Amino acid sequence: MLWLSYWGHRLVIPRLLFLADARWFSFGSLTWLSLFLQSVHIALLIALAWLLLRRKPPFLFMMAVVVILNLLLSPLQMENFVWGMQTMFPLVFVAATGAFLCLSLGSTSNGGPFFVLCIVLGAISSYTMPNGLLVWPLLLIQASYLQQNRRSWWALAGTGTAVTVSYLWHYATRPELGMGVGGILRHPVDAVTLLCSIVGSPLRLSIVGDIAVGFVLLVITGYIFVHALLLPTRERRWFSALFAVVLFLFLSSFSLVAGRLTIRDLNLASKDFLPSKYFTMICLLWASIALLALSTSQGRKLRARFLCVYGVLFSWLMFANLVRQLTAAEDWADVFRGADAVGSALLLDAPDEQLLSVLWPLKQERDERTLFLRQRGLAMFHEPRATWLGKRVSDVFPPAGYGCTGALEKTVSLNGSSWRVSGWAWDDRAARLPDDILLAGATGHIIGLARGGLRHGYFPGFLVEPEAVLPWHARFRRSEWLGYVRFEGDLQRAQVSLYGWFRNEGKLCAIE
Numbered sequence: 322m323l324w325l326s327y328w329g330h331r332l333v334i335p336r337l338l339f340l341a342d343a344r345w346f347s348f349g350s351l352t353w354l355s356l357f358l359q360s361v362h363i364a365l366l367i368a369l370a371w372l373l374l375r376r377k378p379p380f381l382f383m384m385a386v387v388v389i390l391n392l393l394l395s396p397l398q399m400e401n402f403v404w405g406m407q408t409m410f411p412l413v414f415v416a417a418t419g420a421f422l423c424l425s426l427g428s429t430s431n432g433g434p435f436f437v438l439c440i441v442l443g444a445i446s447s448y449t450m451p452n453g454l455l456v457w458p459l460l461l462i463q464a465s466y467l468q469q470n471r472r473s474w475w476a477l478a479g480t481g482t483a484v485t486v487s488y489l490w491h492y493a494t495r496p497e498l499g500m501g502v503g504g505i506l507r508h509p510v511d512a513v514t515l516l517c518s519i520v521g522s523p524l525r526l527s528i529v530g531d532i533a534v535g536f537v538l539l540v541i542t543g544y545i546f547v548h549a550l551l552l553p554t555r556e557r558r559w560f561s562a563l564f565a566v567v568l569f570l571f572l573s574s575f576s577l578v579a580g581r582l583t584i585r586d587l588n589l590a591s592k593d594f595l596p597s598k599y600f601t602m603i604c605l606l607w608a609s610i611a612l613l614a615l616s617t618s619q620g621r622k623l624r625a626r627f628l629c630v631y632g633v634l635f636s637w638l639m640f641a642n643l644v645r646q647l648t649a650a651e652d653w654a655d656v657f658r659g660a661d662a663v664g665s666a667l668l669l670d671a672p673d674e675q676l677l678s679v680l681w682p683l684k685q686e687r688d689e690r691t692l693f694l695r696q697r698g699l700a701m702f703h704e705p706r707a708t709w710l711g712k713r714v715s716d717v718f719p720p721a722g723y724g725c726t727g728a729l730e731k732t733v734s735l736n737g738s739s740w741r742v743s744g745w746a747w748d749d750r751a752a753r754l755p756d757d758i759l760l761a762g763a764t765g766h767i768i769g770l771a772r773g774g775l776r777h778g779y780f781p782g783f784l785v786e787p788e789a790v791l792p793w794h795a796r797f798r799r800s801e802w803l804g805y806v807r808f809e810g811d812l813q814r815a816q817v818s819l820y821g822w823f824r825n826e827g828k829l830c831a832i833e
Contacts, residue, residue, distance in 0.1 A: 326493040329580055333448035335409040342405075347703035348694070351405035358411040359402070359601075363393050365418050366608060369566075372559040373616040381615045388611040391639045392604040396650035397523060400597040403657050410601045413453050414570075416446035420456055421463060421565040425558050428467045436473060440480050447484045451580065452573040454488060457481025459572075463565045466550075467557055499580040515578045522595045523603055523638055525645060538634060541627050542567075542610050549617045563612055570606040597649065611635060655776065659783045662772040662803040664701045667691050669710060669770065671739040671805040676783050706757060706770055710807065713765045714820060718829045725755065725821045725830040727800070732812050740806040742769060745777070745792075746821050746832050747800045755821025755830065758802045763816040771804020 323333050342348055370385035401407040420442040427436035443460060446453035460477050505512040514532055521535030546567065552560055577599065614631045663680060666673045674684065681687035694700045701707060709717055727746030734740055746754055760769030777795045794800055806812060819832035 324490070326491070329451060329493075330409075331448060331451070331488050331492070332409065334412065334445055335449060338408060339405075343699060347698065348700040349703070351408050352403055355402050355405075355408045355411050358408070358415050359393055362411065362415040362418060362605075363389055365415070365422060366393070366612070369422060369559065369562060370612055370615075373563065373612065377616075385612055385615050388635060388639070389608050392608045392611075395523075395600065395604050396646040396653075397597060398600040398604060399650050399653035401601050403653050407598055409449050410598060413446050413450040414573075414602065414605055416442045416449065417453065417456050417569050418562075418566055420446060420460060421562040421569070424460055424463055424565075425467070425562040427473075428469055428558060436476075440477070443481070444484055447488060451488075452569075452576045454485055455569055455572050455576070457485065459565045459569055462568075463561045466561050466564070500578055500583055502579055504583075505579060511583075512575075512578050515582055516575055519574050519577060519582075519595065519599070519603060520606065523600065523607065523642075524634070525642055534634065537630075538610065539571075541630060542613065545613060545617055545627060549613065560616070563609065563616065567606075567609045567613055570602060570609055573602055574606060597653075607635070607638060658772070658774050659803070662775065663783060665706075665770045665772060665804045666741075667695075668701060668707050669739065669805045669807050671741065671807070672735050673739075673741055673805070676741075679783050709759070709767050709770065712767055714759060714761050714767060714818075714829075715765060717767075718759075718820070718822065719827070721820060721829045721831040723750070723830055725749075725832045726794075727819060727821070727832040729760070729817060729819060732806075734812075738807060738809050740769075740808060740812050741803075742771065742806050742812075743801065743803045744771075744819070745794050745797070745800040746773060746802060746819070747794065747797045748821065748823075748830060751823070754797075754800050754802065755832075756824045757822040758804055758832070759820040759822060760804070760806055761818045761820065762808070765818075768808050768817075769804055769806030771802045773802035774799050775801040775803060777801050 323336050324331065338351070338354070342351060366389045367386055370382055370389065374382040374385060398410075401410045420439045423435045423439035423442060426432055427434075427439055439460070443453075443456045446456050457477065458481070460481065461474065464474050464477055500508065500512060500515070513536075517532045517535030517539065518528065519535070520538055521531030521533070524531055524534055526534065546564070549560065550564065611631065614628055660680060663673070663676045665671075666677055677687065678684070681690070695702050698707075725746055725748045728744050729742060730744040732740050732742050742760065744758075746758060748755060754773040756773065758771035758773055759767055760771065762768045776799060777792075806817075808815060821830045821832050822828075823830075
């Protein structure tokens with residue numbers, strides 16, 4: 322199973338992570354891991370910036386830190402931060418950067434442990450995503466550039482060959498995706514256009530504007546890159562790592578053209594014509610280009626002019642699209658709040674096909690996976706709320722210490738015994754919505770569960786219900802909740818009590 326090919330990927334390391342998550346964390350969220358990996362990458366790049374710029378004016382290092390923090394934490398890549406499946410996107414790049422840095426650290430006589438770590442990180446990158454295979458030829462080039470001994474070179478060559486051969490064993494290609502090598506050779510103009518559109522996409526000017534800016538950026542960077550290679554041998558140690566990082570990100574971008582994208586794939590009617598999952602790579606490419614420009618700019622008038630051009634492009638990239646980036650962060654977070662709320666339907670066996678089909682479109686497959694998770698107590702079935710249904714509120718929670726404002730606004734019958742419910746709630750004292758909403762029947766037993774934090778009338782990716790006149794409580798921007806109820810009869814005429822549960826504080830409030 323570990324070696325099965327999936328859409329051109331050999332997901333050995335990600336599958337091990339997912340299996341470990343299932344074994345020890347019950348398929349809990351991997352957001353923490355994605356953010357940890359990105360934090361490690363930030364630390365590695367800042368360390369590399371210090372090694373390259375420590376003998377230059379301090380403002381150059383400070384500029385590098387600002388660029389690294391801005392781009393590597395950019396919400397343009399929010400999809401990779403909030404979706405556990407996308408953990409592989411930060412992982413493949415941080416492992417590659419670590420391998421290049423470790424090779425530079427291992428270039429000394431006592432650098433054996435770093436050389437071994439370089440090989441381990443290279444293997445992790447390769448077995449995470451296909452572009453990770455690019456690490457090995459770049460490590461060989463870096464070793465040659467550093468004039469390392471033959472034994473190190475052959476160790477890298479042998480390991481890289483073994484990893485590549487094992488990766489390609491029974492490899493299933495997807496010829497219908499991307500231009501392919503043949504398509505690139507037959508249509509070089511289209512290939513370059515696609516590459517430039519990828520590089521320029523964060524600027525969000527227009528498809529033509531992004532392509533033009535991407536072309537200018539690559540031409541200037543290529544010129545500086547070639548000239549910077551002609552360094553004396555004694556100055557090559559840390560530059561070699563930066564050169565390898567820049568090349569790896571450039572070739573990874575080009576691999577999208579070969580293996581994933583064609584001109585037809587670009588959403589030309591939108592300024593967001595590229596899937597957001599690729600922006601981790603693109604932001605890293607821009608950050609590495611910034612390091613290259615800052616570390617080679619001093620003392621040459623032509624490069625100083627280039628640095629001015631970079632300054633304009635990076636200022637636009639980092640600060641001109643703040644609203645877009647904040648919107649992307651909020652929208653992606655809201656999608657997963659909505660998914661969490663709709664997940665209550667799985668806990669209660671509520672047949673809400675309209676919304677559950679958004680989580681997983683094929684009902685038979687969804688039911689099989691839900692049964693698997695339920696039987697083993699994984700994912701949402703591992704959460705405390707999975708055990709609340711049917712219990713008395715007083716048996717599970719402490720007494721409600723105070724009241725919250727709110728109401729049950731809408732009910733939708735699903736099959737006579739299951740209902741989709743929505744409403745609003747607000748704690749004036751804490752100025753926020755409770756984490757969980759409990760719906761109890763006349764006897765005090767819990768008959769329904771809901772999750773909150775949603776915008777009024779907007780469950781992103783699931784429901785959008787605009788209203789001509791917004792109710793007064795719409796001023797509480799995230800006061801909405803969505804959930805499900807198991808109840809035989811007419812829920813609209815039943816006596817239903819609402820409670821809000823604040824997980825971190827361990828407090829319960831009665832919603833009136």
